[in-house]
Amino acid sequence: MPNISQRGVSMPASPIRKLVPLANKAKSKGVKVYHLNIGQPDLPTPEVAMEALKHIDRKVLEYSPSEGILSFRKKLVNYYATFNIHVDVEDIIITTGGSEAVLFSFMACLDPGDEIIVPEPAYANYMAFAISCGAVIKTIPSHIEDGFALPSIEKFEALITPRTKAILICNPNNPTGYLYTQKEMDQIRDIVKKYDLFLFSDEVYREFCYTDDPYISSFHLKGVENNVVLVDSVSKRYSECGIRIGAIITKNSQVRENVMKWCQARLSPPLIGQIIAEASLDTPKSYMTGVYNEYIQRRDFLIAGLNRIPGCYSPIPMGAFYTVAKLPVDDADKFCAWCLSEFEYEGQTVMMAPASGFYVTPGIGRNQVRIAYVLNKEDLKKALVVLEKALEAYPGRVL
Numbered sequence: 001m002p003n004i005s006q007r008g009v010s011m012p013a014s015p016i017r018k019l020v021p022l023a024n025k026a027k028s029k030g031v032k033v034y035h036l037n038i039g040q041p042d043l044p045t046p047e048v049a050m051e052a053l054k055h056i057d058r059k060v061l062e063y064s065p066s067e068g069i070l071s072f073r074k075k076l077v078n079y080y081a082t083f084n085i086h087v088d089v090e091d092i093i094i095t096t097g098g099s100e101a102v103l104f105s106f107m108a109c110l111d112p113g114d115e116i117i118v119p120e121p122a123y124a125n126y127m128a129f130a131i132s133c134g135a136v137i138k139t140i141p142s143h144i145e146d147g148f149a150l151p152s153i154e155k156f157e158a159l160i161t162p163r164t165k166a167i168l169i170c171n172p173n174n175p176t177g178y179l180y181t182q183k184e185m186d187q188i189r190d191i192v193k194k195y196d197l198f199l200f201s202d203e204v205y206r207e208f209c210y211t212d213d214p215y216i217s218s219f220h221l222k223g224v225e226n227n228v229v230l231v232d233s234v235s236k237r238y239s240e241c242g243i244r245i246g247a248i249i250t251k252n253s254q255v256r257e258n259v260m261k262w263c264q265a266r267l268s269p270p271l272i273g274q275i276i277a278e279a280s281l282d283t284p285k286s287y288m289t290g291v292y293n294e295y296i297q298r299r300d301f302l303i304a305g306l307n308r309i310p311g312c313y314s315p316i317p318m319g320a321f322y323t324v325a326k327l328p329v330d331d332a333d334k335f336c337a338w339c340l341s342e343f344e345y346e347g348q349t350v351m352m353a354p355a356s357g358f359y360v361t362p363g364i365g366r367n368q369v370r371i372a373y374v375l376n377k378e379d380l381k382k383a384l385v386v387l388e389k390a391l392e393a394y395p396g397r398v399l
């Protein structure tokens with residue numbers, strides 16, 4: 001039998017999905033599993049999107065242009081302008097989800113052996129996509145004690161080598177929910193400028209910022225306009241994970257030219273998805289405000305509940321819909337698996353993502369989990385009770 005690729009072997013298993021077989025087994029035994037593990041919003045997709053889907057009136061479901069449908073891209077220009085992000089239609093390339101935007105950005109900018117510096121914990125698929133293109137992720141730990149603020153800029157400088165090609169940030173952050181401040185963004189800008197690096201900026205959670213301060217996009221940073229490659233997606237902001245629409249936005253025409261080669265090779269982003277995403281840009285403000293308020297309430301409820309459980313600690317995340325919490329356990333990987341395979345409370349259990357999968361540095365974050373607050377408050381309340389009971393019963397409890 002021929003050998004499979006080493007590249008595939010070294011791909012990390014998704015920290016979110018690897019417990020799925022255990023969850024399925026628990027469900028098959030009739031246990032109710034509260035999913036705190038995945039960033040799939042439960043809120044209904046906007047009506048304008050559902051109407052567009054129902055009324056698709058086409059004779060042929062053809063390929064769309066490789067860069068995406070022009071009318072959609074034009075409308076996105078106005079959408080970004082509402083966030084003070086001023087781009088032209090040529091700067092926007094539509095992709096098959098933000099996932100493909102990350103992959104194509106890496107492919108277009110990085111050669112095998114090139115290095116990307118990323119604060120950790122980080123969205124696990126960055127590691128997987130870096131492996132896909134032979135790039136090397138170098139991480140700098142951020143810490144729960146200071147709410148996962150940006151590590152000091154000296155730590156970034158210490159990692160810079162002749163192979164360093166990019167800095168990658170996710171703002172607001174998955175998994176930590178951290179939102180970078182103006183000062184931190186300025187520090188990132190300075191280092192990007194000083195070493196002439198790409199700045200990959202994943203801003204798929206832009207709509208979910210819970211401070212009164214203005215949202216800071218990498219596109220707001222002066223003097224690095226040609227370095228910024230922004231990753232975007234409609235998955236989270238309109239509860240549209242299934243339509244698979246994202247985008248790469250960059251003013252760097254060389255990057256766009258390279259990205260387009262991959263876009264052409266994969267022919268077309270999803271046609272139906274783009275029709276729905278374009279219609280979604282007319283989502284009424286009331287929907288966005290409703291969703292926003294709902295997440296704030298859930299966040300407040302979850303964080304207060306977590307911090308009431310003895311031995312648990314979570315900072316207050318200022319963005320996205322996740323938090324990384326510390327639990328009084330020996331090993332969160334073991335604890336999360338144990339919750340699904342050996343524990344239930346009144347026929348219920350919880351599924352969480354062990355934070356180890358979001359770190360590259362071995363051994364850190366071992367007592368941390370990522371919790372997504374994509375459940376309604378009633379279910380969150382029950383999930384918190386189950387978590388507390390699980391922590392009381394877990395044999396590897398450490399206080």
Ligand SMILES: Cc1ncc(COP(=O)(O)O)c(C=O)c1O
Nearest residue numbers: 039097098099123174233235246
């Ligand atoms: C930070 C971040 N970037 C990108 C993505 C990719 O999203 P999608 O491919 O659904 O657009 C996700 C999805 O969870 C994410 O959390």
